[in-house]
Amino acid sequence: MQVELLLAPDCPNAAAAKIALTEALHELELTVSVVERVGDFPSPTVLVDGVDVMNDHAGAPEMRACRLHVPTVPKLLAALQRTAEE
Numbered sequence: 455m456q457v458e459l460l461l462a463p464d465c466p467n468a469a470a471a472k473i474a475l476t477e478a479l480h481e482l483e484l485t486v487s488v489v490e491r492v493g494d495f496p497s498p499t500v501l502v503d504g505v506d507v508m509n510d511h512a513g514a515p516e517m518r519a520c521r522l523h524v525p526t527v528p529k530l531l532a533a534l535q536r537t538a539e540e
Contacts, residue, residue, distance in 0.1 A: 455503060455537050459490045462497035462518045470524050471498035478530035484538065494518040500525045500533075507533040 459475060461468050479486060496519045500507045506514060507529045508521075 455484070455486055455534075456501075457486050457488045457534075458499075458501040459488055460495035460497060460499040460501065460514055461490065461492050462495055462520065463492055465497040465520065467498050467521065467524045471500065474525055474527045474530055475500055478527050478534055481527075481531065482534055482538070484534060496521050498524060500530060502533040502537050505533065 457475070457479075459471060461471075475488060479488075494516050495514050496517060498521060499514045501514065504512055506512075507525050508523055
């Protein structure tokens, strides 16, 4: 399983996304390395095996933007569980 956290520089929601991701991984007892990338991304975005946990689309567009919807623990849990079961 590959987990990526995509952030735009100085993203005000980065800390909340990191906390939610850490909580979800801990709850599922998954020891997965999270690749954190900073660049021109809708931020914050969490990809699990290349799929955005918030909208189930593959990848993320190249654009620096602040997302209004921060990845939530329930969305992260669902995506992580689904991928772990495959």
